[in-house]
Amino acid sequence: MSTFTKASTKLNTHYGDFDFLCYAWEGGKHEEDNILCMSNLQSTEEVLMRVQSACYTAEIFRSKDCDCHEQLDTSLQRISREGGILIYMLCDGRGAGLLNKVKGLELGRTQGLDTADAYAALGLEPDPRHYERVVEVIQDLGITSVRLLTNNPRKVNGLAIAGIQVAAERLEIAATDYSRPYLETKTLKMGHLMEQFGTMKNNR
Numbered sequence: 137m138s139t140f141t142k143a144s145t146k147l148n149t150h151y152g153d154f155d156f157l158c159y160a161w162e163g164g165k166h167e168e169d170n171i172l173c174m175s176n177l178q179s180t181e182e183v184l185m186r187v188q189s190a191c192y193t194a195e196i197f198r199s200k201d202c203d204c205h206e207q208l209d210t211s212l213q214r215i216s217r218e219g220g221i222l223i224y225m226l227c228d229g230r231g232a233g234l235l236n237k238v239k240g241l242e243l244g245r246t247q248g249l250d251t252a253d254a255y256a257a258l259g260l261e262p263d264p265r266h267y268e269r270v271v272e273v274i275q276d277l278g279i280t281s282v283r284l285l286t287n288n289p290r291k292v293n294g295l296a297i298a299g300i301q302v303a304a305e306r307l308e309i310a311a312t313d314y315s316r317p318y319l320e321t322k323t324l325k326m327g328h329l330m331e332q333f334g335t336m337k338n339n340r
Contacts (some may be wrong), residue, residue: 140272141155152216159273161333164242168233171273172224176215184220185282185308187291188269191226193241200314207307221277223270231265232258250321262326267294268333272301308332 140161140196147156157173167190177183188211191204198205211222229237232255239253247254252262260319274282274295281301296302308330311319323333330336 138269138272139286140269142276144183147213149174151212157323159269159276160258161269167226168231170226170232170267172226173273174212174215174224176219176280177278178219179280181281182303183273183279183282184218184285185216185279186215186220186222186285187225187267187295188222189225189230189265192228192234192261193237196204202318203309203311205316206309207285208249210309211305214285220283221279223273225265225270227265231261234261236260238257246297250325251318259301263290265294267291268298271295271298271300272294287322287330306331306336 144157146289147154155175158235159171161169193199194204206240228234243254255262270324283303285307291304292304323335325329
């Protein structure tokens with residue numbers, strides 16, 4: 137296990153009051169060396185949890201071509217009401233970085249490539265994220281089992297292989313005319329489970 141430092145404070149938000157934690161690896165010199173947590177923990181078992189990767193274009197600048205803002209908003213509303221934790225990975229572009237994400241967006245705009253094909257054209261994996269640091273945070277907080285808000289089986293497996301007991305709970309946002317191409321690509325090419333695109337299996 138790698139070494140991290142952490143700091144915490146209280147944060148009053150539009151969703152309610154949270155414990156706000158920052159975990160930093162390697163001195164936190166780069167954005168991807170930090171993980172943020174919005175915690176409203178009531179228990180360490182069957183914890184309602186969302187693991188969200190940064191999406192600055194949607195979450196800050198409110199672009200319409202994905203569901204990231206809506207997933208974040210829905211998750212924080214539920215965690216505020218029900219208790220739980222949101223773990224926020226500062227790794228935009230599904231771990232490829234903000235610069236590569238913008239390059240991929242431009243390939244989509246100018247060449248009609250979907251996000252998977254754009255990443256392939258850039259020589260990138262479609263989803264290069266890893267969850268070892270998320271697991272370290274979960275273990276540091278003493279959490280043993282989670283109800284993970286996600287449509288992504290890869291995210292479930294990323295926690296389960298470390299011994300975390302994971303039950304997936306669907307976090308499906310209805311597609312709009314703007315977000316449909318992105319959501320279809322995530323579902324049909326990247327293995328996400330969504331009822332609206334016919335790939336639901338045993339996810340609930």
